[in-house]
Amino acid sequence: MYKNKINIDWLDVVVDVTHDPKKLSKGLTIYLDESHDFGKAQKSYSPLCIESKNKHVLRVKSVDDKLKISGNFYKWLNGQNITGCASIDDLVLDVVKKFIEMGLIEPTDEQLDIIKKGQYRIYQTHVKLDLIFDNKQLALNYLDQLKTGGYYPYKSITIYPNGVYFGQSSKRWVLGYYHKGKEIDQQRTKKDIVSPELKALADVTIRAEIKIYYKQLKDWDLMFAWQWRDVDHLDMFFKRHLNKLKLPNFNNVIKLSKITNSADRKFYNCLLNGDIDLLYGRSTIHRKRVKFMQDYNINIDNINNKKQKGDVCKN
Incomplete structure (x- = not known):
């Protein structure tokens, strides 16, 4: 078994970019108080889904003149997430550039400089670590053994046909393992861009994924993008947490x-x-x-x- 370095699989970030909220929403909700005073009304723009050329979707929402972007950035950009990217900076900047090309936003040079410096908030992210086996059967057997023998301290186990999750109801962080090849087979309708070589890699891969929510990002001091730049340190940090999992022999x-x-x-x-x-x-x-x-x-x-x-x- 070979362990890759960590990559970022999913993001929920808020960036300050000039945009038209009406253009990036499905509608507007107005909230009135008991006196129905429109002068004091609060408004909220409904989120909008932005589809890429490869048919994957990012969800955007205009909040206080800033833009909240949520989804699998790498898959939206590349059509698949069998491979990945370890840099939050690169993922967010590439998505911002694509939004500019699509005519969705018009950030100033100062706003782009702030994004390049990583000075924006992260509210949720999924960190992935791929376990690569010699063949597909070994990978599937390993997942089966993990289902029957896996244990993580203070986290309850939830088992699915193609995965096992520890602490699934946690509001801080969740650890999951699943077979990447089967996941692709089950989601063929989403038209992932998967070459035969990538599918062969997915078939021998068990993905370990840590979903990290805002409270835990705050506790781990990882709320801002610039705090994710030391990839080697973060790789060791998350592997220490993964190593607490008691695995089958x-x-x-x-x-x-x-x-x-x-x-x-x-x-x-x-x-x-x-x-x-x-x-x-x-x-x-x-x-x-x-x-x-x-x-x-x-x-x-x-x-x-x-x-x-x-x-x-x-x-």
Whole structure:
């Protein structure tokens, strides 16, 4: 397994750029107080979705003469997010330049200089780290083991067919793992620009993704774009948090990839959990002992004698 460096997968930022709120909204909502005094009315522009040439969407909203931009910046710019970008500066500046080309905004030189300096707020971001395996089956097996044996301190686990999330209801940050290849297969209608080479890479990739909300960005002192410029430091910072996840023993994942028979896979998972004596009779265990040695070169006694129940998550 190879770990890439972190990339930025999603952003919610507010930038100060000159624009026409009416042009960048789907409408206007006016709020009146009890006296219905229009002179004191408050107004709010409805958000608008901006579609790129590759059919992906960013959501924009005019707020107090500034522009809030939300979405997957890299996918909007490139048509896919199998690869990525580690620089928030580059992503935001490239989107701003595209908006200028589309005639949506007219920032001054001073406003552009402020953006280039990273002097704008980040309200949410998704940090991704890709785990690259030798083949697709190993990646899928690893995700299966993570579902059954993964544990993150103080974060509850939520399991989906193609992913597992820790602390999903948290208002601070959420950690998720999913198979990138399956995600692409499930979203073909979105017409991601995926070459055969990129699809092959996605098929051997398990994506680790940290969704970070405003409160946690504040606690981690990462509220402004300029605080994200030391990519090497941030790579180590987020990997330290990822390393707190208790993962299944990867040696067992490799062994599991050899087992194609579903009944044998079930038996092997029970073996790892220390449950075979409870769930299987002596004759079945003996038969499996012979079969596993002949078919997979695995001595189940070496595993069963270690009493691995409770230790499946050890590195």
